[in-house]
Amino acid sequence: MFKFIKCLAAAACLSYALSGTAFADDKADLKAKLNAFNEFSASFVQEVTDKSGQEVMSSNGIIALQKPAKFMLHTLNPDEQVLFCAGNDIYFYDPFVNQVSIFSRSELSASPFILLSDMSDNVWAHYDVRHENGVYIITPNRQGDIVNLRLSFKGSDIDTISLVMKDGNINTYKLSDGRRSADPQVFEYKIPEDAEVDDERR
Template identity: 30%
Template sequence: MNRTDTPVVAHTSENTASVSRQRSFGLMLAASALGLMVSPESWAQDAAERLSERLEPLETYHASFEQKILDSSGDHLQEAQGEMWLARPGLLRWEVDAPYAQTVMSDGEEVYLYDPDLEQVTVQAVDERITHTPALLISGNIDDLTASYDVHYENGDEDIFTLVPSTPDTLFEELNLMFEGETLTELWMTDSTGQRTAIIFSAIRQNSEIDDERFTFEIPEGTDVIREGR
């Protein structure tokens, strides 16, 4: 993980995205062959509704994670492990244990990026760009999510939702959410350089009680504080 970047992410492989597009196109051809009038807009609407059905019941989410960053050729650049807590709307705690300790926490109004090795914390107001970070995006408003992204859906051993931003000013080009049944198990994200980030979740607990203190950040004494945008 790049220690200067917000580590809250997730991606989809190029092969998965290609297969998804091919299957969607094949379904449209099959519908046409049967004489059904199915527009691309109706497919997108159906995918968005399916995604909303998965996310709306999600009040809290707690899991361990393994994060891998790959370059455009698929070579591993970095790996990290940690634990996350999420509560809607807008609450997040993302703790990286290895190889470098780091904490990212949102209380819904501000985001704290804490590096204990550097004894430094960066504080940012929650704005539109910050909320487009994948984990915060999932913890946010469902209507805003489906309004800001074109959503595509692929059904298989896993249900895969591909989100493509409808505006250019985002942190990623494509985001994939993978579900096993009703449980979110993986996030894949691809940025404009072709770099991909994969986050695989384990020991998942959905809608379990999370102490409010998880989403309160106390700045350690002696820590340098950088407040951006002020």
């Protein structure tokens, strides 16, 4: 019996070691896919579902990135909102209330979204990646509002981005018209001078 238990323990250790290697390979594979382009832009349709699978909202807009540090998520309908990176700062602008919230770029360190435009090893070290049924599941080592981000590709281009949230909601961005280029003007969004500013930078 003792020998049998030792065999089970050895098998478990081997399985764990192999899975760790597999996860490392999955991360390297995803990083290689994202490293294949320096710019990317696409239209998106967003669908938000709650933990029961019921749709609670939908929207559409454009997404664009340019390595190493430029990122833009511009929701156009039904309500305009803009999320973009500028240098070391992140801006979230809501035209409906004419307010902009400003965060330090480091605040995105718990969000797998940062991996789309930052290939540095010190950033990727904070995430685990596994590949299941054609989907890359990216999980932050530090818990936050985002449980994980899921990426799927169509060929070599990003096709779907899903954010699984702590409250059970899932935000899914279905991309279309993807291009490995980005109009520089999308990164030069101008916030109105009369916008109320909520500066959350530390």
